[in-house]
Amino acid sequence: MATTTITKTNTEELPLRLTVAYDEKLHEKYKYTEYLPVYDEVTKFPPLKPFEFNDRGLVANKDKPNLFSKDNPNLKVTKLTPLIGTEIRGLQLSQLNDLQKDELALLIAERGVVVFREQDFKDIGIEKQKEFGRYFGPLHIHPVGAHVKDHLELHNIYLGPDNEYRSKRRSNRLTSTGYHSDVSYERQPPGITILTLLSVPPTGGDTAWVSQTAAYQRLSSPIRALLEGLRAEHSGFPQAEQARRDGKFVRREPVATLHPIVRVHPATGQKALFVNPGFTKRIEGLKDEESDALLRLLFDHITKGQDFQVRVKWEEGTVVLWDNRVTAHTAISDYDVHNPQEGLRHGFRITTLAERPRGVNGLESIWE
Ligand SMILES: O=C(O)CCC(=O)C(=O)O
Numbered sequence: 001m002a003t004t005t006i007t008k009t010n011t012e013e014l015p016l017r018l019t020v021a022y023d024e025k026l027h028e029k030y031k032y033t034e035y036l037p038v039y040d041e042v043t044k045f046p047p048l049k050p051f052e053f054n055d056r057g058l059v060a061n062k063d064k065p066n067l068f069s070k071d072n073p074n075l076k077v078t079k080l081t082p083l084i085g086t087e088i089r090g091l092q093l094s095q096l097n098d099l100q101k102d103e104l105a106l107l108i109a110e111r112g113v114v115v116f117r118e119q120d121f122k123d124i125g126i127e128k129q130k131e132f133g134r135y136f137g138p139l140h141i142h143p144v145g146a147h148v149k150d151h152l153e154l155h156n157i158y159l160g161p162d163n164e165y166r167s168k169r170r171s172n173r174l175t176s177t178g179y180h181s182d183v184s185y186e187r188q189p190p191g192i193t194i195l196t197l198l199s200v201p202p203t204g205g206d207t208a209w210v211s212q213t214a215a216y217q218r219l220s221s222p223i224r225a226l227l228e229g230l231r232a233e234h235s236g237f238p239q240a241e242q243a244r245r246d247g248k249f250v251r252r253e254p255v256a257t258l259h260p261i262v263r264v265h266p267a268t269g270q271k272a273l274f275v276n277p278g279f280t281k282r283i284e285g286l287k288d289e290e291s292d293a294l295l296r297l298l299f300d301h302i303t304k305g306q307d308f309q310v311r312v313k314w315e316e317g318t319v320v321l322w323d324n325r326v327t328a329h330t331a332i333s334d335y336d337v338h339n340p341q342e343g344l345r346h347g348f349r350i351t352t353l354a355e356r357p358r359g360v361n362g363l364e365s366i367w368e
């Protein structure tokens with residue numbers, strides 16, 4: 001990775017060390033230079049505090065008359081697959097009122113992923129982008145990831161010739177894909193996430209999501225009943241340890257949490273699997289071999305289930321919103337970052353935190 005370290009002084013005269021994780025020369029004519037990835041290597045954050053979460057989808061009109069107004073002749077709503085994913089054209093996220101945002105929260109919970117095309121969202125400015133996110137929940141700051149300068153709530157998505165960190169970590173594997181639910185180790189893990197790409201390769205760099213609601217429903221009833229009584233550990237430790245090994249700064253100490261394996265969505269009441277190959281490590285109360293075998297079964301089920309997955313091709317102006325409580329996702333890094341024709345993929349993620357997960361019969365998340 002081409003990194004330059006710049007040391008500047010913040011208002012309290014404390015030295016602020018920012019590592020620039022890109023090559024400035026490559027981006028001289030780039031429109032979104034202020035969004036390029038950096039690492040604040042000084043600011044430390046305490047553990048996340050518990051908070052009361054109110055899902056906006058709970059107060060939404062289920063028919064969504066405001067979001068899907070009959071008075072909007074440009075509106076085009078398409079189901080991308082029967083089980084997961086809806087695409088919307090003719091509606092600007094930046095213009096939605098609160099009633100529409102509430103209905104959108106419910107739609108995201110129901111459909112897992114909602115893809116908005118032809119958006120002006122990337123050009124409304126960072127403060128408005130954060131304000132939009134905050135409507136759905138408090139914004140998460142990633143414990144180790146690159147971010148946007150002066151805005152740690154904007155998690156950076158970047159893969160170019162001058163920063164291959166994301167792909168290098170997977171270079172010894174047969175595939176670049178890795179399904180996960182973002183930072184699922186947190187006590188109150190993310191609900192709605194908003195991913196905006198500022199630069200999109202002409203082809204490649206799609207993202208795929210799997211419906212964890214459909215994945216749960218496919219299981220036989222004896223397995224569903226077994227899973228409904230179990231919790232699994234989600235750990236942030238391997239990610240933090242890897243970051244330290246790579247010489248990166250860990251701004252919040254890692255946590256591990258036991259979450260119910262079957263999670264009930266507060267707004268829809270639907271049950272979904274809540275395990276993912278990215279962060280779920282073991283099942284509470286099982287012998288090692290039992291836990292390994294059961295998690296392997298579930299990870300295979302999730303990653304192989306193309307009939308309950310959706311793969312989204314990014315376009316200029318696309319913004320995707322998903323619900324981490326009922327989906328898992330993976331980036332697909334299939335383009336050659338060293339070929340200028342295959343382009344640069346760059347964007348930012350705004351991640352909103354949600355409730356402490358609740359399972360079936362009140363099974364709750366716990367931690368030490
Ligand atoms: O780059 C992508 O397509 C997705 C990356 C990712 O996992 C995320 O933004 O949470």
Ligand SMILES: [Fe+2]
Binds near residue numbers: 180181182329
């Ligand atoms: Fe992710």
